[in-house]
Amino acid sequence: MHSVVGFAVFGVDWAFLKPYIVLGLALGGVYALSGVGLVVLYQTTGVLNIAFGAVGATGALISYYLIEHTGVPDWVAFLVCIAFGGVVSLLYGLVFGPAFAARDPLVKMMGTLALALILLGLMAWRAPIGGAFARFLTLPTSSHRFGLFGATVNWTQVIALAFAVVLTAWTTIFLRITSLGTAMRAMADDREVAAMLGVPVRRVEASAWLGSGLVCGAAGLLLADLLTSLDYSALTFLVISSLAAALIGRLRSLWLTLAGGIAIGVVQGVITPYESITRFRAATPFVLAILALLWMGRHRTVTISRTAG
């Protein structure tokens, strides 16, 4: 292990940093794609889904149990994880979405906080973390490695980053050209007006829940692999890093969210090898999110619009 005492911008040994940058890009990809899921859901339904990480973590845990304790082929278990994210999010959206629809964003967020508590409770109760025992969920793509610019890269890392970029681009186009996307944009502007113009609001909201839920299952799966061990509390708090990404995108811009997520991952990765600050690296998303929030709040005006919260 190298030990680097100082931190000089121009004296950086890039070759030494490469593996950390690769890992950071992959993690950043997961943060970014979860962030995109959060932003689309928030814009369409007004719900900032704090349970995002918990849903992904539960899916990953179910996937782990299917692989370890039943004879199910791995790929089925992985699909179950993604489907679980979609189904749970969709169910929550169908049952509680309408009930919370007229409430303010803070109350909507607390509703998903309740979902997160329920899922955390289920996981902690049925699958307690004990001692040195660790669970592993490894995707088959992780065993295929290749060299790239002198760093070793595995396919899961490539998929994480590529998926984030593709998802962002696809969502942007989807929102532009499809009628469902147009309906979502209309609802982001004003739910009541959209409803009056004949947009089937409940169905549009349900599809937003389903879409973001599928993304959240996929993010849980990828992160369980990238973090090397399946620690569901770490996975649950994935939501904080993706929230930070979404906040950098002002809960609005998909491309800024993508950039924010990748930036968080890379910063976190790059400071890993520096002994003096490495123990603070986990604070990266928090610090960046706080800065983003303060930046967003710099022109505070008193307003009585419904979105002011």
Add this chain to the structure above:
Amino acid sequence: MGTGNGPAAGASWSFIDGGTLRQLGIASAFLGVVLLVVPSTLGSDWVTTLTSVAIYSVVAAGLGILYGRVGMISLGQIALLAIGTWVATRLSYATALPFPVLLLVTGAITCVVGVLIGLPALRLSGLYLALITLMAAGAVTIVFKAIDFPNGGGGFTGRTALVDLSGLEPVRRPALALGDTAYYRYAVIVSALMFLLALAHTASKPGRAWASIRESEPAALAAGVNVTVYKMWAFALASFMTGVAGCLLAAQIGQPTATSIQTQDSITLLATVMIGGIYSLWGAVVAGAFFQLVPFIFQAQWGISPNFLLIIFGVGLLQVLLTAPGGLVQQLPKDLANLGRLVVKGVRKVAGGGKRST
């Protein structure tokens, strides 16, 4: 929906109205039982748990002021409690201050920290304020994991890497409350004082200003309420109370470490306060009990892992958000009254039906 329009807001806390005497009676009877009957009838593990209940109910009351009174939500109260505990531990090793002074100084320092966090956050409202407190709490957690709690060493962090810690003194307790039972009584009395402090605020001018801010910030502004000052004030009060609770907690644990306080419990705390009743100080007591006592009963008394309680808290939070904004404190009496009415009705029906049939 305004962030709070609990029916009890204001009504049950005004000093003038007739219900006040009844409230006061209930409170003193409750305090009497808690101080005198409980320690002599229950075992020592119960007393330690109940000390935690008292401490956490003060934290819950602080959150109740922020959300129930002013409509600002903080998801970082447990992190603030951790700051209070850290400060108290550091001061206890660094100075020879008597315990009551230690309480006040810890409260004051935590108050400053809370206000410093709150100051930029004042520009944000609702959702964004909740998020920034969540993020600040996360950052605080990382810092505490890195520097850990003081254990009698030197320097700013006050931590020594000694392997043998047996010679180290724990955080001191007040001279008149060294034992667990005495300390329990001490903690309950300090908590009661904190509740009184909160009551004094909510029942007077700040309370009215907070209520007007909660209902509508522009209206409060138009009515001449200094929104910034009163929001800051609420932050300061909640942080002070949390700091005092942190000092009590430090002395109760003796040698706190980074794992003594789980800052992600802020979310559980929010759920329990909402379930207990965010608009009432009694709700804070219920929250403290849910947070510390119920898990203890499940774990130590019945041997059931308290993890599934999280599920109940989650369901309860949904229930409170959707149907019972006043929480248990308001809902339970109502439900009991309804149940009573139903029973009376049923009895009458049976009796009446009986008459007709004969």
